[in-house]
Amino acid sequence: MEPAAARAAMRNENFPVALAVLPRHIRRHLTAAYNYARYVDDLGDKAPGARIPRLEQVAAEVRLLYAGGIPGDPVVAALRPLVADTTVPMEPMLRLIEANIVDQRVVRYETFDELEGYCRLSANPVGEIVLHIFDRASVECIAFSNRICTALQLLEHWQDIGEDYASGRVYVPQRDLRRFKVAEPLLGSGEATDDVRALIAFETDRALAWLDAGAPLVSTLHGWSRLAVSGYIAGGRAAAHALRLSGHDPMKARKPSTRQIAVAWAVATVRWPG
Helix, strand or coil, rough: HHHHHHHHHHHHCCCCCCCCCCCHHHHHHHHHHHHHHHHHHHHHHHCCCCCHHHHHHHHHHHHHHHHCCCCCCCCHHCCCCCCCCCCCHHHHHHHHHHHHHHHHHHCCCCCCCHHHHHHHCCHHHHHHHHHCCCCCCCCCHHHHHHHHHHHHHHHHHHHHHHHHHHCCCCCCHHHHHHHCCCCCHHHHHCCCCCCHHHHHEEEEEHHHHHHHHHHHHHHHCCCHHHHHHHHHHHHHHHHHHHHHHHCCCCCCCCCCHHHHHHHCCCCCCHHHHC
């Protein structure tokens, strides 16, 4: 992915990383990390041909980077200043690749526990990387961050439920589909029945519970890290609010506006004293 395309993709996510108020060196590292995450996701979602070998090649490039070599992949090579200047370890970088390899092999999840395990690969590493960039990657902070990132990943799934179904993936746990009597084709039908709305309301509330469980992270942070993490929480709350405004119809829910995120961001920043 070209840098401009990566930045455009970032604007469509619930992770508001292009924060102009942050110091330039922090923005630079965050942008490199998110370009990498989106690049890996695009390889897993859109690359033509066999995707697993391409993902494995990126993993080899990441290992080369951390061994002190110069990667040939420009997106991985762009991580060199981040690796040199911060404590970001290799492991979360590789977990993001592993998540996309899992996506090639697993397209349904029977239980929420299985889906949460997937989020440990696909979402939680992003928060860990961010905390390392801000030098706040304590065990306690990472635990809170994992809950936030899992919540954000879940909300993204519920926003994109029709798109995911069209691509052959269903992230709603099969057990939940049976509980709410929702047949899979309804997820891609473009029409939200009462059962679908009840299902999405349940899933949205559960995601918000995870977000609430991680939100005390804000009170452990100060300065720029507090501001940034508040922004991530705000993006999640705005996404949940958009689903609620639509009557929990994911086909009609609009992505939260900049203004909605800004309001939620302000609330998240002041809600937990620190």
